[in-house]
Amino acid sequence: MAELKLQHLDKIYDNNVQAVYDFNLDVADGELIVLVGPSGCGKSTTLRMVAGLEDISAGRLIIDGKDITTMPPKDRDIAMVFQNYALYAHMTVYENMAFSLVLRKENKNVIHQKVLAAAEILGLTDQLNKKPAQLSGGQRQRVAMGRAIVRTPKVFLFDEPLSNLDAKLRGATRREILLLHKRLKATMLYVTHDQTEALTLADRIVCMSMGHVQQIGTPLELYDMPNNLFVASFIGLPPMNFIEGRIKDGRFVSPNLSFALDDAQKTLLAAYSDKEVVAGIRPEHILKGNDAVLKVTLNENLGQTTLVHGTVGKQKLTAKLREWCDYERGDEVGITFENVHFFDKETTNAIR
Amino acid sequence: MDEKTIRLDRMRYTNNGTSSGFALLAILFNVFYFVSIYRSDVGTYYYSWLIGLSIIYNLVFMLVVFLCSEGVKSYNFNYSVTMIVVGVLQISRIFIIPLKASTTILKVNEEERAAMLPAQHLRVVIFLSVSAFFLIAGGIIGIIKHNKLESYKKTLVKTA
Numbered sequence: 001m002a003e004l005k006l007q008h009l010d011k012i013y014d015n016n017v018q019a020v021y022d023f024n025l026d027v028a029d030g031e032l033i034v035l036v037g038p039s040g041c042g043k044s045t046t047l048r049m050v051a052g053l054e055d056i057s058a059g060r061l062i063i064d065g066k067d068i069t070t071m072p073p074k075d076r077d078i079a080m081v082f083q084n085y086a087l088y089a090h091m092t093v094y095e096n097m098a099f100s101l102v103l104r105k106e107n108k109n110v111i112h113q114k115v116l117a118a119a120e121i122l123g124l125t126d127q128l129n130k131k132p133a134q135l136s137g138g139q140r141q142r143v144a145m146g147r148a149i150v151r152t153p154k155v156f157l158f159d160e161p162l163s164n165l166d167a168k169l170r171g172a173t174r175r176e177i178l179l180l181h182k183r184l185k186a187t188m189l190y191v192t193h194d195q196t197e198a199l200t201l202a203d204r205i206v207c208m209s210m211g212h213v214q215q216i217g218t219p220l221e222l223y224d225m226p227n228n229l230f231v232a233s234f235i236g237l238p239p240m241n242f243i244e245g246r247i248k249d250g251r252f253v254s255p256n257l258s259f260a261l262d263d264a265q266k267t268l269l270a271a272y273s274d275k276e277v278v279a280g281i282r283p284e285h286i287l288k289g290n291d292a293v294l295k296v297t298l299n300e301n302l303g304q305t306t307l308v309h310g311t312v313g314k315q316k317l318t319a320k321l322r323e324w325c326d327y328e329r330g331d332e333v334g335i336t337f338e339n340v341h342f343f344d345k346e347t348t349n350a351i352r
Numbered sequence: 353m354d355e356k357t358i359r360l361d362r363m364r365y366t367n368n369g370t371s372s373g374f375a376l377l378a379i380l381f382n383v384f385y386f387v388s389i390y391r392s393d394v395g396t397y398y399y400s401w402l403i404g405l406s407i408i409y410n411l412v413f414m415l416v417v418f419l420c421s422e423g424v425k426s427y428n429f430n431y432s433v434t435m436i437v438v439g440v441l442q443i444s445r446i447f448i449i450p451l452k453a454s455t456t457i458l459k460v461n462e463e464e465r466a467a468m469l470p471a472q473h474l475r476v477v478i479f480l481s482v483s484a485f486f487l488i489a490g491g492i493i494g495i496i497k498h499n500k501l502e503s504y505k506k507t508l509v510k511t512a
Contacts, residue, residue, distance in 0.1 A: 094365035109358040112365075128365050 002064045002154035002187050003029050004050070009059035011045050011211075019045045021211045023059070027155075030185040036198040037208035037234070043191045046208075047157050050189060051080045063154055079148035080157040083164060085140045087132040087147075093119075094128040097146045111150075118149040121183065122176070138169040145180065158190040162197065174200060195235055199223070207231050229348040232280045232341060238307060241286070241317045243279045244345065247272045252279055252340075256313025257292040259337060268351060269342060277351065280341035283307065286319035289336025294319060299327040308333065360504040367425040368497050374490030375421035375435060379414055381483035382442070386410050388476050389449060394460055397453070397467045406449060413438065417487070424494040427501050432494030439487030442480050450476045 004027040011020040020042040027033050035043035048054040050061060052073030061069045068076050079100075087096050094115055101111040119125045122142045132140055141161055148156055161177070162170045178201055181188055192198055198205050199219040207214045207222060207230075215227040226232035232240045245254030247269045250261055261269065269277065284305075286294075292312045300307040306325040309318050310333070319335060327333065342351040353361065386406070392398060417438060423431030453468035468476070 092365070108362065109355060112358055112362045113353075115365075116361075 003027065004155055004187060004189070005060075005062040006046070006050070007060040007062065009046065009049060009061065010057045011042070011049060011054060012057040019211050020049070023213060025206060025213075025216065027187055027189065030187055031203045032181050032188045032190060032201060033204050033206060034190045034192060034198040034202035035206045035208060036192055036195060037214075038193060040210075041208040042211040043193075043206075043208050044159055047080075047159055047189055047191045050155070051078055051157050052076050053080075077151075077154045078157060079151050079153035079155075080159065081141070081144045081148050081161045083160040085132070085144045085164075087140060087143055089132055092129050092131055093124060093135070093143050093146075096132070096143055097128075097150050100147060100151050114150045114152075115146075118146040121149065121180065122146050136169070137165045138173050141165065141173055142176070145177070149180075149184070154187065156186050156188040158188065160192055161190075162192070162194070170197075177201060195237060199235070205235075207234060209234075225350070225352075226280075226341065227350055229278060229280070229343050232343070232350070236282055238283045238318050238320065240280045240282050240341070242343075243281070243315055243317075244276065245279060246274060246276055248274060252277075252342075254279075254315065256311075256315035259291045259340075265340070265342070272342075272344075272351065276345040278343040278345050278348075280343060281317075281337050282339065283318045283320035284322075285339045286317065286321075286335050286337055288321065288334060290334050291336040292334075294333045294335045296327040296331040296333060297329055299325060299329075301325070357504075360500060363427065363497065363501045363504070368427050368494060369425070371424040371432065371435070371490040371494040371497070372421045374486040374493070375417050375424065378435075378439070378442075378483045378486040378490070379417050379421075381479045381486065382410065382413060382417075385476050385479035385483065388472060388479065389453075392453075392468065392472070394458055394467050397456070397458055402449060402452075420490075424490065427494065427498045429495065429498045432491045432498060435487045435491035435494065439484045439491060442484035442487060446477050446480050450480070 006023055006025040009020055009023040010018065012018045023046055025033065035046060037043050045054060049056050052071065056069050059069070060067055063076070088099065091099065097115045097118060098111045101114065115128075116125070119128055122145060124139065124142055124146060127135060127139060132143065135143065144161070158177070162173055165173060174197055181201075190197075190201060202219055204216060204218055205222050206216050209230050215222055215231045217225075222231060222235045226235060229242070233242070243254050243257070245252050245258070247261070250266055251258050252261060294308065294310040294312055294317060296308055296310040298309040300309070301324060304322065306321045306323065307318060308321055308325060308327055309316070311317065343349065344351055389398070389406070416434065420431045420435045420438070424435065450468060450473055454466055454470070454473040456467045457464055458467050
């Protein structure tokens with residue numbers, strides 16, 4: 001396994017469209033990094049630059065101290081797992097997994113042992129004689145992972161590997177990938193647009209938007225201390241509620257609601273007196289209380305929790321209450337807020 | 353696992369490429385054989401029921417041997433035996449058209465000669481022999497591998 005350094009990576013296509021801007025990341029040995037962001041944010045492009053499938057317009061890519069920026073993909077010792085599996089339909093699972101080693105002209109007995117070991121890890125031993133068409137989506141993705149594992153590469157790259165699976169299978173395969181990472185202790189770069197995958201899998205998350213890195217941090221850091229409005233809105237499900245308002249006389253005041261700031265918030269927002277800010281409140285941080293009255297528009301029971309959608313004045317809010325509720329449209333619920341985040345309205349950066 | 357066991361274990365997941373390849377080579381040399389015959393310029397000598405049967409046999413041969421080439425991939429015993437039988441038939445074919453043609457004297461362009469000249473005769477005999485060799489060898493290899501695999505599988509069942 002290996003350390004990976006991405007230094008000032010840029011990707012500019014021939015038509016002068018820039019997909020990635022100044023991407024910097026140091027990946028420690030055995031670390032699982034998840035690149036997350038909406039479609040078109042440059043996360044897959046970054047991954048493909050690491051794999052060598054896209055030229056790097058500027059910057060350096062270093063594995064274990066060796067500059068591999070211009071090295072051909074086959075020499076990089078990197079294995080990639082694709083969203084669409086990319087399996088050979090006419091080959092059996094065994095042949096698919098062995099193929100890359102056969103191309104390298106490795107000893108057949110060694111190949112056999114590596115394939116069996118990978119199949120054992122992935123629970124594919126009973127499927128080795130089957131063709132991909134006879135397998136479920138999850139099994140096919142495991143074969144694709146097995147094909148990467150047998151190579152024992154320095155770095156594993158996953159490009160949205162679970163996107164083609166249904167919700168149940170996605171959860172199961174996600175757990176398998178996590179177990180696989182713990183077992184192999186491999187350096188992995190994982191691309192997804194699904195924040196649940198990012199939060200559950202990652203040692204660290206790289207959140208991207210429009211080709212720029214918005215924040216790099218642990219899942220908890222991104223959840224608890226988002227750098228800006230984009231990260232705050234992207235991480236968390238349901239997404240954070242945003243309320244535009246002003247800081248006035250120790251209170252956050254918006255046209256629809258206002259609440260008193262505690263001492264820490266007053267200190268934090270001292271420089272923003274009478275200035276416009278955006279308050280961000282996660283649905284799970286809205287509790288029953290007396291700060292405002294939420295007029296219910298929709299009640300969604302999720303078992304242990306209930307999503308209550310409603311309005312405070314004209315401000316739409318979603319609350320995630322930790323109980324079973326049966327509110328009807330038009331009911332009024334007293335609410336209060338905790339862990340409120342504040343963002344500069346102009347820069348969209350978090351106020352810290 | 354020692355080397356020998358790994359080799360045997362590998363057979364559970366890999367094809368018998370040797371036998372399969374030999375079967376395809378047998379087809380190739382059979383094609384050489386019948387092309388050599390059909391290209392003969394000896395008037396109407398070959399226009400007989402025998403050549404009609406030969407054409408039909410060649411078609412059946414190619415179909416059967418192609419099926420065998422697929423069948424033996426999975427170490428199937430019956431396909432291996434079929435290959436050996438067809439291989440023996442290939443040898444027997446040497447003594448039908450080639451032998452008859454090489455001993456028949458014709459008048460071609462005012463000149464008396466054998467319907468099949470010695471050089472051509474040698475060529476077709478070689479083609480049929482090589483085709484037969486590949487079939488018989490492929491069949492024998494198939495049977496040996498089949499037996500090895502079956503006995504290995506039995507040991508796996510016993511140790512399971």
